Amino acid sequence: MSRGWYRLLYLVPFVAFLGLALFVLYHRIGTRSDPSLVPSQLADKKAPGFDLPALRPGEGKVASADFAGRPVVINFFASWCIPCRSEHPVLEALHRDGVEVIGVAYKDKPEATRQFLDQFGDPFKRIAADQDGRVGIDWGITGVPETYVLDKAGIVRFWQRAPLSEADAKKIEPLMQALAK
């Protein structure tokens, strides 16, 4: 029973672990690239459209067609997402500086989102509720937070798969001004 090829079975845990370890070692130690420089599959492409119910009662729907013709920042977030809390002040700063930020509440209960915004402040011009995560799939997001800057034609000009930092805000603001011209 324990002869021949069967023995190779016991190598599986070791090989799996080794693969995992080498993967991390290679990527962490081998390359020290800036993650935000890696292009998205959406970079310089037209962003997928969406048409979602608005989070705030009485606002009807939030659709991508609503902001065609002007640049806009789209931010995927959720109340259960801890990194989102760290980027929240940056979104608030963008909002204060007059940047139009559209929030997409990803896989989140509307009441939980509202509570989150009550506590931390609401930097969003409009908020779409993507409760089942459909739009997240269309956009190919891998988690929250993710942020996109779209130009007048709805083409992705900036993309980040991580919480925004103040340095990012300094990049986004001039970009939005340039795109508005």
Next chain:
Amino acid sequence: MIVELGHYALILALFVALVQAAAPLTGAAIGNRALMALAGPAAQAQLLCLGIAFAVLMHAYIASDFSVLNVAENSHSAKPLVYKIAGVWGNHEGSMLLWVTVMALYGAAVASFGHTLPERLKARVLGVQGLLGVGIITFILFTSNPFQRLSPAPLEGHGLNPLLQDPGLAVHPPMLYMGYVGFSLTFSFAIAALIEGRVDPAWARWVRPWALAAWSFLTAGIALGSWWAYYDLGWGGWWFWDPVENASFMPWLAGTALIHSALVVEKRDALKRWTILLAIITFGLSLIGTFLVRSGVLTSVHAFAVDPARGLFILVLLLLVIGGGLLLYALRAANLEPGGLFQPISREGGLVLNNLLLATATATVFIGTLYPLFLDAVGGGTVSVGPPYFDSTFVPLMVPLLIAVSVGPLLPWKRGDVLGALARLKWVAAASLVAALVTWYAERGGPVMAVGGMAVACWLILGAFVSIGERIRLFGEWRGALNRARHLPRASWGMAIAHAGLGVAIIGMMGALWRVEDIRAVKSGEQFAVGPYQVRFDGTAEVPGPNYTAQEGRFTVTRGGTVFAMTPSKRRFTDPPQVVANTAIHTTGLSDLYLVLGDEDPQDGAWAVRAYYNPLIPLIWGGAGIMMLGGLCSLSDRRLRVGVPLKRPDLVSATAKG
């Protein structure tokens, strides 16, 4: 001078560990009894050295010796004594020292109480412990030295993060480490068995008490951590699936599988290779849990960029320990004799199902926790998959497991009869159905989760009762039952208690679904209702604390005829400057009223107040406590108590032959 003495003791510990590793392992390989006999004294000397080093660091904290970098960075002279002591393990360097000291404690315990272990096995176990000690002490000395001096010494320290200045968090890390590090012993036993090329029921009987002790401490550690998150973070939640929590939960899941599979090895001499693998994986997850969390690698991979030496050292250490263990497993596991056969429907079969589900659940949590790390590694960035992922992957795996928990103990070994077991559970099933219907009726349909959860909890608690009832034949001839109950092995009691505790904890978890939340701005004198309570706000007052000033909210709460006061506050610490909300919780043991004081509106003087009525939530920790008691009860079983196998030479000689 005293500090240098501690540093010296730590360096000495490294050399003792080298001896503890080299001599017994060599001795066991060449059959030299003198070398093997070195293992015990070396393990005790190791504890002595590390105990001195740890005591010295604690002294530096108590005396507020800011010429020590670690103390200056993490302590403050105005801190209450208990947090000066807790500050020792409130940081990376100190916690590593605690970790390795606890490991020495376990090693010395084996050396001192393991008289019944065969000489060679004991030498190998302690030798592997010595190897682990070498790795971790080297790591401390070269990358995380807590005795680093600072010159000139500052007059005052930076202080400890106020969030950590909390009684729950003062005892949480030692408990957690007692758990994590306990699994280093099961790892050492597994490696020793692989080197020996033999695993038998006696081996399992020696391993199980250590696994049970580690599991019980880990249960307590996780429960304390979750309790802290509940009352300290002010969100009313008790589990957030955040990486730090998951890091302690993974070894717990694997360890739970381990104590069950070791049982099969002990009783039936089967599942040996799987148990060995599980022991290696459990300790691997404990290591990943400690190192990745403490070094900050798990929460932010950029910790590597901040301190590449430390990050690289951790990775190499993990690679050597886990990779080395798995490599040895790959080479030697096939040599272990396959053990007893059994039918799929049997106690063993049930435990295999338990192990499959727990292993899958561990893998699920592993993927969800480390996915952001891998994504970041390939250039993604820090994202969170969060509770939606765990709710849709982990929870469905738990349902069949929880249902099986009550059936398994009723199946006999070797070959069982599932229908017969279910027939004996028919009243339990009926009661669970009633529990579900009552929940459903009370909630008018309610969340499906709560209806199912209550039924499962009822199934577990009554199922545990039936498992004892069956053993003592309570339902047949109840006259002798009390006497039989007295003679029932403690392990059987332990199992029933732990399973029932799990049921109690599940009732508590379901309580979250009935939570009442209220967020409002109130002025002095205003009154509002939360659940069954009437809460009146009577304004705020400034109250000085030992190293903070508290803005205390005064609330008068009435329910029926009882009136009591609650005072949630905001503590303003000066070193480091930080404001921490201090929640007020009134508990009846079955439900909590939970008040958090927010900010004052400067315009109209109204205060933001968050209030939660949390029914059943205290049962989560009550249940965890019962589970831990179950583990300890099982630990006190006489066949596991050290020394007992000696009195039964028939058993020892039988296993030696087999």
